[in-house]
Amino acid sequence: xxxxxxxxxxxxxxxxxxxxxxxxxxxxxxxxxxxxxxxxxxxxxxxxxxxxxxxxxxxxxxxxxxxxxxxxxxxxxxxxxxxxxxxxxxxxxxxxxxxxxxxxxxxxxxxxxxxxxxxxxxxxxxxxxxxxxxxxxxxxxxxxxxxxxxxxxxxxxxxxxxxxxxxxxxxxxxxxxxxxxxxxxxxxxxxxxxxxxxxxxxxxxxxxxxxxxxxxxxxxxxxxxxxxxxxxxxxxxxxxxxxxxxxxxxx
Amino acid sequence: xxxxxxxxxxxxxxxxxxxxxxxxxxxxxxxxxxxxxxxxxxxxxxxxxxxxxxxxxxxxxxxxxxxxxxxxxxxxxxxxxxxxxxxxxxxxxxxxxxxxxxxxxxxxxxxxxxxxxxxxxxxxxxxxxxxxxxxxxxxxxxxxxxxxxxxxxxxxxxxxxxxxxxxxxxxxxxxxxxxxxxxxxxxxxxxxxxxxxxxxxxxxxxxxxxxxxxxxxxxxxxxxxxxxxxxxxxxxxxxxxxxxxxxxxxxxxxxxxxxxxxxxxxxxxxxxxxxxxxxxxxxxxxxxxxxxxxxxxxxxxxxxxxxxxxxxxxxxxxxxxxxxxxxxxxxxxxxxxxxxxxxxxxxxxxxxxxxxxxxxxxxxxxxxxxxxxxxxxxxxxxxxxxxxxxxxxxxxxxxxxxx
Ligand SMILES: Nc1ncnc2c1ncn2[C@@H]1O[C@H](COP(=O)(O)OP(=O)(O)OP(=O)(O)O)[C@@H](O)[C@H]1O
Ligand SMILES: [Mg+2]
Numbered sequence: 001x002x003x004x005x006x007x008x009x010x011x012x013x014x015x016x017x018x019x020x021x022x023x024x025x026x027x028x029x030x031x032x033x034x035x036x037x038x039x040x041x042x043x044x045x046x047x048x049x050x051x052x053x054x055x056x057x058x059x060x061x062x063x064x065x066x067x068x069x070x071x072x073x074x075x076x077x078x079x080x081x082x083x084x085x086x087x088x089x090x091x092x093x094x095x096x097x098x099x100x101x102x103x104x105x106x107x108x109x110x111x112x113x114x115x116x117x118x119x120x121x122x123x124x125x126x127x128x129x130x131x132x133x134x135x136x137x138x139x140x141x142x143x144x145x146x147x148x149x150x151x152x153x154x155x156x157x158x159x160x161x162x163x164x165x166x167x168x169x170x171x172x173x174x175x176x177x178x179x180x181x182x183x184x185x186x187x188x189x190x191x192x193x194x195x196x197x198x199x200x201x202x203x204x205x206x207x208x209x210x211x212x213x214x215x216x217x218x219x220x221x222x223x224x225x226x227x228x229x230x231x232x233x234x235x236x237x238x239x240x241x242x243x244x245x246x247x248x249x250x251x
Numbered sequence: 252x253x254x255x256x257x258x259x260x261x262x263x264x265x266x267x268x269x270x271x272x273x274x275x276x277x278x279x280x281x282x283x284x285x286x287x288x289x290x291x292x293x294x295x296x297x298x299x300x301x302x303x304x305x306x307x308x309x310x311x312x313x314x315x316x317x318x319x320x321x322x323x324x325x326x327x328x329x330x331x332x333x334x335x336x337x338x339x340x341x342x343x344x345x346x347x348x349x350x351x352x353x354x355x356x357x358x359x360x361x362x363x364x365x366x367x368x369x370x371x372x373x374x375x376x377x378x379x380x381x382x383x384x385x386x387x388x389x390x391x392x393x394x395x396x397x398x399x400x401x402x403x404x405x406x407x408x409x410x411x412x413x414x415x416x417x418x419x420x421x422x423x424x425x426x427x428x429x430x431x432x433x434x435x436x437x438x439x440x441x442x443x444x445x446x447x448x449x450x451x452x453x454x455x456x457x458x459x460x461x462x463x464x465x466x467x468x469x470x471x472x473x474x475x476x477x478x479x480x481x482x483x484x485x486x487x488x489x490x491x492x493x494x495x496x497x498x499x500x501x502x503x504x505x506x507x508x509x510x511x512x513x514x515x516x517x518x519x520x521x522x523x524x525x526x527x528x529x530x531x532x533x534x535x536x537x538x539x540x541x542x543x544x545x546x547x548x549x550x551x552x553x554x555x556x557x558x559x560x561x562x563x564x565x566x567x568x569x570x571x572x573x574x575x576x577x578x579x580x581x582x583x584x585x586x587x588x589x590x591x592x593x594x595x596x597x598x599x600x601x602x603x604x605x606x607x608x609x610x611x612x613x614x615x616x617x618x619x620x621x622x623x624x625x626x627x628x629x630x631x632x633x634x635x636x637x638x639x640x641x642x643x644x645x646x647x648x649x650x651x652x653x654x
Contacts, residue, residue: 050489076491088486090479101479104472105491113500115473118254122472161490 001064003028003169003201004049009058011044011225018044019055019225026169026218031195031202033212036222042205043085045222046171049203050082051075062169073110079168083175085205087154089161091147095138098146098157099129099164106165132164136190151178156187163194170194172204176211188214213237259466262548266462270455273297274445281442288567291560294434294448295519299559301454302515305461307539307551309508312465313501314537315546316474318481320377322533323364323384327357327506329391329528331513333398336405336523343415344407344424346431346453346518350511357510358503365502369495384533391525404524424518426453431519450519457515461508466548468504477501478546509536538604542611544620553619558604565600572596 002025011019018041026032034042047053049060051072060067067075076082090098103125108114120126133139136156141149146157155175162170175191176184188211194200195215206212212219212233219236221228228241236242255263269276278292291297306328314320334356335349342348368379391399399405407413424431431450438445468474476497479487484494517523526532535558543554573589573596580588595603615622 071493072488073491073493076489082489084489088483088489090482090486092482093475093478097475097478100472100475101487101492102490104476108472110491110493111496113473115468115471115500115504116254117472118256118467118470119472119475120256120470161486165491 002026003063004203005059005061006045006049007059007061009045009048009055009060011041011048011053011055017225019048022058022222022225022227024220024227024230026201026203028201029195029199030217031191031204031215033216033219034203034205034222035207035209035212035219036228040222041225042222043173044225046082046173046203046205049075049171050080076105076165076167077110080171081162081165081167081169082171083155083158083162083173085173085177087151087158089146089154089158091145093146094142095133095144095146095149095157096126096129096142098161099133100125102161102165103129129164132160136160136163137186152180152183155179156183159187159190163198163200166198167200170200170202172202172206174205174207176206176208184208184211187211191215253463254467255470259470263463263466266549267459270301270459271452273300273455274447274451278443278445282444283442288572289564291563292445294432294446294451296559296563297448297451298454298515298519299563300556301451301458302512302519303536303539303555303559304552305454305458305515306509306512306536307543307555308458308461308465309505309512310536311505311540311546311551312468312477312508313498313505314540315551316469316477316481317498317501319369319372319498319502320537321368321380321502321505322377322530322537323368323380323382323387324505324509324536325528325530325532326364326384326387327361327509328513328516328532329387329523329525330357330360331510331515332517332523332527333391333405334510335514335517336407336521337398339407339413339424339517339521340405340411341414343413343417343420344422344521345415345420346424346426346514348415350514350518353510353514354507357513358507360510361503361506362499365499365506369498369502381530381533384528385530388525388528388530391528399523399525401525404522406522424521429453454515454519457511461511462548462552469548473497473500481546538608542608542618544618547618547620550618550620553623557619561604561607562600565596565603566598568596 004024004026006022006024009019009022010017022045034045036042044053048055049067051067051070051074054068062078062080065078067078090101100119107125130139130142133142136159138153138156138160141153146154149157155178159175176187179187191202192215195202204215216233218230219233220230221236221242229236229239231239253260274292274297277297278290280286280290306324310321310324331353334353335346338349338352364380364383368376368383371379392401421428421430429449431453434446434448436447438447476492480494480497487494513527516527539554539558540551541554542557543552544550570589570593573592574585577585577588593599611618
């Protein structure tokens with residue numbers, strides 16, 4: 001049984017069938033890519049995993065427990081972190097403060113009233129956050145205001161904020177969108193390293209085939225809300241249906 | 252020191268020094284000079300600076316940090332006042348009973364109102380708090396008359412029980428015999444007169460404590476979460492944090508600050524009336540916070556001082572004073588100028604406060620604190636670029652609700 005088990009998930013928006021009968025299994029410690037043309041329902045599917053949307057039918061099990069009906073913060077506390085298609089960070093805060101928040105959330109849970117301790121005095125967490133910033137090459141930007149950074153840096157920060165929580169499952173929605181080639185390659189290396197060193201399972205939505213084929217162990221191709229095929233990268237490359245539905249169009 | 256880093260400690264020490272020296276600083280003009288009317292160093296006004304400073308500091312914890320704009324905080328001010336006066340009536344005039352209880356009752360009241368209002372955010376939250384406060388105001392005038400004494404206002408009568416009242420105890424609010432309305436020293440130095448009042452110093456010490464607590468909250472993980480709520484609730488949720496208990500805690504804390512301020516008002520003058528809960532009073536603290544600098548440490552205090560000072564000065568000015576000022580003008584012109592100016596003084600002072608508020612919001616979106624920083628920047632230029640106005644004390648300006 002996979003870390004994430006999706007069975008018969010369907011979701012309608014008014015008359016539009018965004019998802020229909022989606023079955024998916026993400027194995028522990030693997031990198032699983034979900035690809036598909038624009039509007040295929042990839043983000044919608046991800047939203048069903050994290051509590052943003054509740055599917056009309058089907059089930060989503062994480063670690064054997066259903067996530068349906070739970071709020072996003074409860075699902076995060078179960079061990080799922082998420083990177084958004086447009087980076088969601090704390091724009092008014094600086095990079096280090098952005099990093100400290102997930103550290104506190106991981107240690108203290110959904111709420112703790114620690115009104116008289118100083119943030120600076122939490123040595124252990126500060127160290128952890130700094131180490132993470134070093135890992136993602138952002139330590140020199142620690143005092144920078146998060147909103148003033150480039151799109152690529154925001155993304156990287158968001159990823160670092162997710163990783164510092166040591167999630168069991170990391171969901172990434174187009175993590176390299178808007179990044180320069182060099183940044184993209186760095187990100188691929190970073191994700192590979194994370195997957196190997198930290199035992200983090202990843203489900204990744206991606207348009208960039210270079211990223212998909214360098215990272216993924218399994219690929220699910222989604223078209224019009226339903227999985228077309230699920231296979232290894234080698235087999236997906238040569239699959240006629242995929243060529244037609246997605247790759248052909250992208251090239 | 253005291254759990255603060257070096258910069259914050261220095262900052263706190265400066266605030267303490269300024270607060271303790273207020274009776275001197277606010278009395279720059281010699282008695283009897285024509286400028287003496289601009290002095291602010293008399294007890295009644297200084298007490299209000301300290302008390303409304305506390306109110307605004309607390310309000311800033313909610314509005315400045317989380318961005319949740321409450322229009323109902325005057326309700327807690329009122330609850331605090333009523334609590335303290337009741338303690339006078341039941342026990343005795345020592346404020347030691349009433350003040351802690353005022354914090355507790357207003358805290359409980361804030362828990363109730365906050366719990367319901369925080370089910371919504373943005374404008375709906377503001378309207379809910381406003382509705383609650385207006386309800387409290389109306390109840391205080393009607394159904395709750397046995398508790399609030401309705402329109403007359405709550406006060407102490409000679410036939411009140413006052414079970415703890417001693418034989419030689421002062422017949423007005425005091426703190427273990429230190430009578431609030433008495434001055435412990437009136438210093439006549441040359442043409443100047445400085446008044447050192449018990450009530451002011453009592454409020455000032457509490458205000459310093461309140462400021463210190465809020466400084467600690469600003470620097471704490473809890474404060475960080477509150478700022479995160481203002482910036483991006485989506486990210487906060489997906490980071491595993493539940494915003495609701497944080498906002499509720501901030502709401503209750505700010506309600507307790509308001510209750511303490513209300514209690515102190517009754518400690519200076521043993522009266523409590525429903526008008527203290529009116530929406531205009533809630534609006535005033537919003538103005539103070541924005542005017543001074545939303546989300547900054549000093550801003551709310553400056554804003555409170557600014558509004559209370561000008562309220563006092565402008566409402567004192569009358570036609571005679573204006574005629575004296577503009578006497579140098581030719582007669583016809585003098586009449587016209589005085590006629591126009593009259594609308595802005597006396598009870599028309601609200602017109603002036605409105606204009607001042609508009610000017611500040613338009614030209615200094617960061618409030619008086621930003622103005623101060625700009626001034627400091629002007630003086631510093633050319634000297635050295637060593638950072639004097641440490642940015643950490645004035646968190647980055649963010650687009651706020653009033654923009
Ligand atoms: N909240 C919503 N309300 C209504 N329709 C929606 C909503 N979210 C998504 N949709 C629709 O559902 C379909 C799938 O959208 P989704 O965002 O999941 O696609 P996607 O595969 O992520 O596309 P992209 O590659 O552009 O990100 C689209 O037709 C979209 O317009
Ligand atoms: Mg998408």
